[in-house]
Amino acid sequence: MIKKLTLTEIINLTLSIIILLLAFFTPNKDLYYGGRSFLIADILSILFVRLLPLPFTSFEIAVLQIQIFISIFLGTTLNFYGLISQFDFFLHISFGVVASILSIPFIKFFTNKLNLDINKTHLLFIIFIIFCFSTTCGTLWEIYEFSVDKLFGLNTQNNSLLDTMSDIIANTMGTIFFCIIYSYKHKKQAK
Secondary structure: OOOOOOHHHHHHHHHHHHHHHHHOOOOOHHHHHHHHHHHHHHHHHHHHHHHOOOOOOHHHHHHHHHHHHHHHHHHHHOOHHHHOOOHHHHHHHHHHHHHHHHHHHHHHHHHHHOOOOHHHOOHHHHHHHHHHHHHHHHHHHHHHHHHHHHHHOOOOOOOOHHHHHHHHHHHHHHHHHHHHHHHHHHHHHHO
C-alpha cells in the first residue's frame, strides 16, 4: 500500500519546484542550487519513508521534512549559513534530535521482528540504540561532506577540522538531549 503524501511533503515539494522555476528568471545561482538540492532531498526522503518497511508516523515524517526545509531552504537557498553565525551549529544539534526521532521506527521494526515489545525492552538498551543510530547518522553526514568536497571541489566543511568536529559534537549534544527527554518520558509512562 502506498501512503499518501503528507502536508509537509507537499509543501516542501511545492517550494522546491517554485524555487527552481524562479531560478530560471534570476541570475541567482543559490536559487538553482538550493532548489535542486531541496527537490532531491525531498524526493529521497519521500522514497525513504515509503520503501523501507518501517512504521513511520506522520510526526516522524514531518520532523524529517522540517529538518530538510531548515537546512536546505533556509540554510542554502536563503543563505542562513552566511547570515547567522551559529546556524550550522544549531542545525547539527537539531539533526541529532531528528536522527534520534527517526531511530524509533527502526527500533520498533526490529523489536517486532524479534517478537519483543518496545515498551518492555530495557530503557538503557533503547537509549543505547538511539545514541548509536543518531551519532552514526551524524558521522556518515560528515563523511558525505568530506567526500563531496574532495570529489566535486566544494567547501562544505570550510576546509576545517574544527568545523567537522563542531558538527559531530553538536550532533551528539542533540542526541543526548533527546535521550534525556526520551528517558524522562519513558519513566513517566512506566508509573
